[in-house]
Structures are given as C-alpha cells and as structure tokens.
Amino acid sequence: MNAIGIFGGTFDPIHIGHLRTCVELREYLQLEEMHMIPCARPAHREQPGISAIHRLAMLCRAIEGEPGLRADDRELRRKGLSYTVDTLQELRHEKGDDCPLYLCVGMDSLANLDSWQRWQELTAFAHLVVVARPGWQLPKTGPVANWLEDKLAADMPLLKQTPAGLVLIREMTLLPVSSTKLRQDLTAGHSVRYLVPDAALDYINQHHLYQKDVP
Ligand code: ATP
Secondary structure, eight states, rough: OOEEEEEEEEEEOOHHHHHHHHHHHHHTTEEEEEEEEOOOSSSSSOSSSOOHHHHHHHHHHHHTTOOTEEEHHHHHHHHHSSSHHHHHHHHHHHHOOOOOOEEEEEEHHHHTGGTTGGGGGGGHEEEEEEEEEEEEEOOOOSHHHHHHTTTSSSSSSHHHSSOOOEEEEEEOOOOOOHHHHHHHHHHHHHHTTTTTTTHHHHHHHTTTTTOOOOO
16 A cells, blocks of 8 residues: 655745655655645744745745655645644545555654644554654653553554554654744845755745745
8 A cells, every 4th residue: 555644844945854854754664655735824833924825836846856745735725724633634534544644743743742733633544753863852751751652663664564553753864954044044135055945946036035025
C-alpha cells in the first residue's frame, strides 16, 4: 500500500530547511508522496502577515518538478481554523483504512502537542514521526509523556506493520534556517538567495512580499 506523508507549516516563506527535510523523510519513510500542507489559519500562533494564497503559491513554485512532493491546499479550502486532526481525518477518509499515513512534525510541536485540537486522536488516523535534532529529549512528565508511553516505536519496520497508531522519533541534522529570520532579512532588504528556492524568491520579488511598507 502506498504510504503518504503529511508535513504542515505556515511556510511564511517556504525555505530549504522544510524542503530538505521533506525529501529526506520521503526516502526514509518510503513514501509515495509527501503532502506539504500550508496552514491557512493557524490556531496556535499569530495569523501570518502574508495570505495563504501567496504562501501556497511560493510552495508550488519551490517544489515544481520534484517528484514525490505535493502542495496540498486542503486547509485553504476548509473554513475556520486549520486543525491538523481535521486534515488527517480527511486524508484517512480519502485514502482508505489500510493506507499508511505519517504525520511529520518537529520536536517543538511534540512538546506542545496537548494544546492541539483533539490531540489524542491524531494517532487514530496516522503515525506520528517526530523530527529531532541531535541531543533531543522527550517530554518526561505531563500528559504528552503519559500518552507516548504505549506508542513509541523503536524503529521504522514496526511502523510498516500498521497504517497508524505509533510514534517514531527520527534524528536529523536540520539546516539552520527559519522563516522568522528570512522575513526579517527580506524586510531589511538583505539577500536570502540560496535559502529560498529561486522560483519562490522570484515570486516574492514579483509580488513585493515582506517589504517594509506592504502588509
Ligand atoms: P517560523 O520561523 O515562522 O516559525 P519555521 O521556519 O519554523 O517558521 P514553519 O512553517 O513554522 O517554519 O514550520 C513548518 C515545519 O517545518 C515545522 O514542523 C517545523 O518544525 C519545521 N521546520 C522549521 N524550520 C526547519 C528547518 N530549518 N529544517 C527542517 N524543518 C524545519
């Protein structure tokens, strides 16, 4: 059964850290496709200054021609706040009960997982793959730590045996890039060349995004 990965973010803007991680996870998890899903209306952070339409357009340009990465606009098409659990539920419905689904998140997200909508249901629909920098630490106490107890898988082959339900920590060296720093650099008129794919950067320039006087 062809496995599907899910990598969400505000992508404000998309950068090489996101892209490299998706390519590596796709190979490691042997995914047919990694769905990169712009969060239209985040529930847990300030609303992005750049519209979801622009953020999706930058993503589409950034991954053009890369087989296996797909820009998925489902959270733009839904009304209300963008909850990951709704996205997983939709994908499970579309792909059927047997398709392995892997929700990929950073360790920072795992630490705050209990603030997510219906967070305990996430693994009813997908496996959770947590990308961790070397030296990572799992939450040791609290609701997330308790919840993890019977879900942690030691390695990938275990995940292959079921379509959902387990949590895997995947250690990776992440490129030191963040959208926050890129926004600051762009607004200050500094170059972000080679940190953002050229096609996305062209889009930023054409639409005058992240400039001082343009909201
Ligand atoms: P911001 O600085 O605005 O918070 P960000 O660069 O962290 O943005 P997001 O769109 O918020 O990007 O993140 C989407 C996903 O990408 C999250 O799971 C996050 O952990 C991950 N991510 C962020 N930066 C990197 C990076 N440098 N390498 C790999 N993954 C990253």
